[in-house]
Amino acid sequence: MIVNGKEIILQKEISLKVFLEKKGYDLARIAVEKNGIIVEKNSFETEKLCCSDKIEIVSFVGGG
Amino acid sequence: MRVSLNGKSINTLCKFAFELKGESDLVILNGYQLTKDTALKEDDTVCVIKKDVMPNRDELESMMASRHTPKVHEKVKSAKVAIAGLGGLGSHIAVALARLGVGELLLVDYDIVEPSNLNRQSYCISHLGMKKTDALKRQLVDINCFISVKTVDAYITEKNVSDLFNGYNIVCEALDNPETKAMLVSKLLSNFADVKVIAASGLAGFGSSNDIKTKINFGRLYTCGDKTSAAVVGQGLMSPRVQICAGHQANMALRLILGLGEV
Known part of the structure; x- marks a missing residue:
């Protein structure tokens, strides 16, 4: 699986939510694209990841 | 001739x-x-x-x-840009785009100008107590009377994103709260196939100006900032870096209007 341009070995199929939590992301402060399609927060749990997926994650910090 | x-x-x-x-x-x-x-x-x-x-x-x-630069005016005059949030980022983005002569600006914010805004936002003491939409529109009309300025006095939620920004192919995300930033960016990109979003992340404090950069993700999300400098207890938001970041966002909007998608 490719995550933010880097290859990551995925041992087994997991949900996007579990993957993001394991990687330490704050789920409320990110935008995620999987295989070129935006995944909204309410779909993180149902979206499954497999080794051919390409994920891009953008994090936001506060201030404006 | x-x-x-x-x-x-x-x-x-x-x-x-x-x-x-x-x-x-x-x-x-x-x-x-x-x-x-x-x-x-x-x-x-x-x-x-x-x-x-x-x-x-x-x-x-x-x-x-x-x-x-020649031929810029004709292109910006027929362009439309929406600005979500009229704080330090949004107010300065709006002023820059009004000076450029961007034909139509949509300004969205729910808030009222108060004294702690004045260290970085494009408002004056005479605007205190006014809706930000009204205070900013007044300035923009004074700067450039040849543009159309539309305002919506509303708090942006998951439910109203589609209605608010429908018809705008360039949207500047200029909100304060990181959760709302992430929500808005995701909703816009998910709901509108043609939209390009220019967001901001990491502009607090007084770190190096040169750490603020424009980057592209997902092919149509531009993120300006240093990615890390959050507004938190002990680290404030100050005019110079806020304006640098707003400048990045406004210049990216101009580049997109001119057909230049590279950062």
Whole structure:
């Protein structure tokens, strides 16, 4: 699986939510694209990841 | 030859720009204020300005755009940009885009101007207590009366994103709260296939100006900032870096209007 341009070995199929939590992301402060399609927060749990997926994650910090 | 003089196409026998000067103080040729006389070419754009005379409305718009790079004004005039959030980022993005002459701006915010805004946002003491939408629109109309400024006094939620920003292919995310930023960006990109979003992340404090960069993700999300400097207890938001980041966002909007998608 490719995550933010880097290859990551995925041992087994997991949900996007579990993957993001394991990687330490704050789920409320990110935008995620999987295989070129935006995944909204309410779909993180149902979206499954497999080794051919390409994920891009953008994090936001506060201030404006 | 045919040239544009103060916004009007004319046929002239003049061979040099200063021959068009008359009693004016300034001669601006294709975006540059001349210091020495310069030969004219077909299709040149010339503006002559007398400093102590209020021009008529016909001439004013061409004079205001006379320092733009040639052909920029025509393109920005037909463009539309939405700005979500009118704080330090959004207010300065709006001012920059109004000075550019972007034809239509949509300003969205729910808030009221209060004293702690004035260290970084484009408001004045006279605006305290006003809705940000109204206070900013008043400034923009003063800066450029040739643009259309639409305002919506609303808090942005998951439910109203589609209605608010429908029809705008360039949206600047200029919110404060990181959760709302992430929600807005995701919703816009998910709901509108053609939208390009220019967001901000990491502009607090007084770290190096050079750490603030524009990056592209997902092919159509531009994120400006240093990615890490959050507004938190102990780290404030101050005018210089906020304006640098707003400048990045406004310039990216201009680049997109001009058809340049690279950061």
